[in-house]
Amino acid sequence: MPRTILISYIERDSLIHKLNPLTKLTALICVIILAFILGPVNNLILFALILPLSYISKLTWDVFKPIRYLLIIFAILFSIQGLFYPFRLTPLYTIPFTNIIIWKEGIIYAAEISARLLVMMVYGFLFVLTTHPGDLVNALRKLKMPYKVGYIVLSTLHVIPSIQMQVETIIDAQKSRGLDVSGNIIKRLRAYVPLLGPLFIGSVQQAVERTMALEARAFSADCEKTSFRQTVFRKRDRNIIIATVIISVTVGVLSWIY
Amino acid sequence: MDILKFKNFSWTYEGFNTPIIKKINLTIKKGEFVGMIGRVGAGRSSLCSSILGLIPHFYPGKFEGNIIVDGVDVETSSLSKLSTIVGLVFQSPTNQLSGAGTTVEEELAFGLENLGIQRHEIIKRVEEMVKLIGLEKFSSRNPFELSGGQQQKVAIASVLIMEPKILVMDEPTAQLDPLGTKLVFDLIKKLASKGITILLNTQNVDQLAEFADRIIIMDKGEIAADGDARSILTDITLLKKYGIEPSQLTTLSYKMKEKKLWNKPLCLTMKDAEEMVCEVMKR
Ligand SMILES: Nc1ncnc2c1ncn2[C@@H]1O[C@H](COP(=O)(O)OP(=O)(O)OP(=O)(O)O)[C@@H](O)[C@H]1O
Ligand SMILES: [Mg+2]
Numbered sequence: 006m007p008r009t010i011l012i013s014y015i016e017r018d019s020l021i022h023k024l025n026p027l028t029k030l031t032a033l034i035c036v037i038i039l040a041f042i043l044g045p046v047n048n049l050i051l052f053a054l055i056l057p058l059s060y061i062s063k064l065t066w067d068v069f070k071p072i073r074y075l076l077i078i079f080a081i082l083f084s085i086q087g088l089f090y091p092f093r094l095t096p097l098y099t100i101p102f103t104n105i106i107i108w109k110e111g112i113i114y115a116a117e118i119s120a121r122l123l124v125m126m127v128y129g130f131l132f133v134l135t136t137h138p139g140d141l142v143n144a145l146r147k148l149k150m151p152y153k154v155g156y157i158v159l160s161t162l163h164v165i166p167s168i169q170m171q172v173e174t175i176i177d178a179q180k181s182r183g184l185d186v187s188g189n190i191i192k193r194l195r196a197y198v199p200l201l202g203p204l205f206i207g208s209v210q211q212a213v214e215r216t217m218a219l220e221a222r223a224f225s226a227d228c229e230k231t232s233f234r235q236t237v238f239r240k241r242d243r244n245i246i247i248a249t250v251i252i253s254v255t256v257g258v259l260s261w262i263y
Numbered sequence: 264m265d266i267l268k269f270k271n272f273s274w275t276y277e278g279f280n281t282p283i284i285k286k287i288n289l290t291i292k293k294g295e296f297v298g299m300i301g302r303v304g305a306g307r308s309s310l311c312s313s314i315l316g317l318i319p320h321f322y323p324g325k326f327e328g329n330i331i332v333d334g335v336d337v338e339t340s341s342l343s344k345l346s347t348i349v350g351l352v353f354q355s356p357t358n359q360l361s362g363a364g365t366t367v368e369e370e371l372a373f374g375l376e377n378l379g380i381q382r383h384e385i386i387k388r389v390e391e392m393v394k395l396i397g398l399e400k401f402s403s404r405n406p407f408e409l410s411g412g413q414q415q416k417v418a419i420a421s422v423l424i425m426e427p428k429i430l431v432m433d434e435p436t437a438q439l440d441p442l443g444t445k446l447v448f449d450l451i452k453k454l455a456s457k458g459i460t461i462l463l464n465t466q467n468v469d470q471l472a473e474f475a476d477r478i479i480i481m482d483k484g485e486i487a488a489d490g491d492a493r494s495i496l497t498d499i500t501l502l503k504k505y506g507i508e509p510s511q512l513t514t515l516s517y518k519m520k521e522k523k524l525w526n527k528p529l530c531l532t533m534k535d536a537e538e539m540v541c542e543v544m545k546r
Contacts, residue, residue, distance in 0.1 A: 222373055
């Protein structure tokens with residue numbers, strides 16, 4: 006079974022890594038809003054700006070790796086919108102020897118959505134890859150997010166690989182008892198049903214054990230919590246937030262007007 | 264000084280009629296290393312859970328008698344209060360990881376963060392603990408990627424860091440391979456030599472023979488025997504009666520005795536065995 010791709014923090018010593026998670030979160034939200042306001046050409050310019058940022062963050066090409074998962078979405082978008090866009094008027098191209106027409110409006114619409122997705126994806130990735138999840142949760146806790154909610158978010162991220170390993174173990178065990186997980190989709194899905202029982206019972210058992218272990222470490226203590234990792238909010242965080250918001254508003258308003 | 268005291272303690276899980284722990288009286292003193300052994304289902308894990316207060320605060324049921332740890336009454340105290348007095352280590356290495364930390368250091372810090380200990384103090388204690396368990400090279404590694412034995416050492420350190428008055432371990436090596444078991448027992452030995460009060464529930468009689476001061480045998484929810492390690496672990500008839508396999512060295516000296524090659528008390532530790540071999544060879 007292939008390991009699912011877990012997008013996670015990559016430790017680097019860079020300016021972007023050192024920014025407060027809230028600064029990066031604000032910038033990300035600005036970019037996402039801009040992506041919705043801007044047209045495809047401007048979005049591509051916004052997309053190009055990721056290059057210097059990924060260089061500063063010392064991540065090189067890691068930020069772009071997930072784009073390959075978008076390609077299939079793009080392919081579907083362009084073909085469906087190109088052929089069936091509801092407000093089609095201008096034929097762009099007729100496939101020879103057929104009467105299948107590709108419409109200009111559909112292609113433009115697909116391009117708009119694709120450019121938006123592209124921008125949101127790479128900037129989202131830059132955020133995830135440069136922000137330690139613990140720091141993000143700490144920062145959000147300072148904004149009064151409940152301690153337990155923070156724990157759930159964090160532990161889910163970290164416990165997923167362990168559940169994956171469990172699934173692999175169960176599959177191996179069932180395979181060695183003659184379970185066949187090959188064949189067509191329906192057959193395969195049906196083969197996975199017997200895995201659910203052990204996985205479910207295992208998960209409940211695990212949850213009970215983990216809860217007790219948490220209690221052994223004062224999880225339910227009713228006091229002001231402290232944190233081992235430190236997140237600082239520097240002057241430059243404030244400046245970057247102000248600058249990002251001002252630039253985004255200006256760009257957004259300008260593109261609205263023109 | 265008494266750290267732990269059970270007074271006529273009985274426990275019945277909700278939905279059951281008969282208690283699985285029956286009128287237990289037991290006192291553990293500061294600095295003692297007590298080993299607990301017994302048959303499957305004797306109630307040893309339940310007894311361990313009751314010291315931290317998981318019984319009755321986590322599991323529902325009928326609680327009778329008293330348990331006092333470091334002067335605190337278990338039945339009426341909160342789990343978070345008890346977790347600062349009692350360190351409880353469980354079987355499963357992975358399921359004990361909180362999942363809140365991406366590194367071993369962060370995992371160790373978790374309990375102290377929950378207690379609101381100041382950051383500089385947390386850093387100091389984390390550093391000490393990493394050194395104590397000998398995982399300096401792994402301190403920035405993801406705890407989920409460590410071996411079972413290493414994870415179990417992290418689990419032990421993650422409760423020790425809260426500086427409990429007593430460390431209770433419920434079969435900490437039951438799910439480990441021989442190498443992991445050795446890692447964990449080396450650490451336990453180190454803790455014992457530091458004078459930490461320890462209650463260790465384990466099937467590993469060979470290891471208990473080497474360093475326990477005192478042994479308790481549990482059977483059918485009762486304490487069937489309680490005495491110094493030597494007198495209990497070399498009493499083969501007693502051990503057999505409660506379904507416990509004596510240590511390899513004790514068995515060896517017992518076989519020698521049967522063959523009339525040895526007529527002194529049975530061996531307990533490696534040192535005893537060495538003396539026995541030397542003496543037999545000399546003859
Ligand atoms: N949560 C529970 N609810 C109901 N009954 C339980 C529960 N946990 C344990 N028991 C029962 O209580 C008895 C004692 O169990 P306990 O786990 O304390 O024994 P043990 O000596 O640790 O045995 P083992 O060798 O299996 O670890 C057993 O009969 C068990 O079935
Ligand atoms: Mg048990």
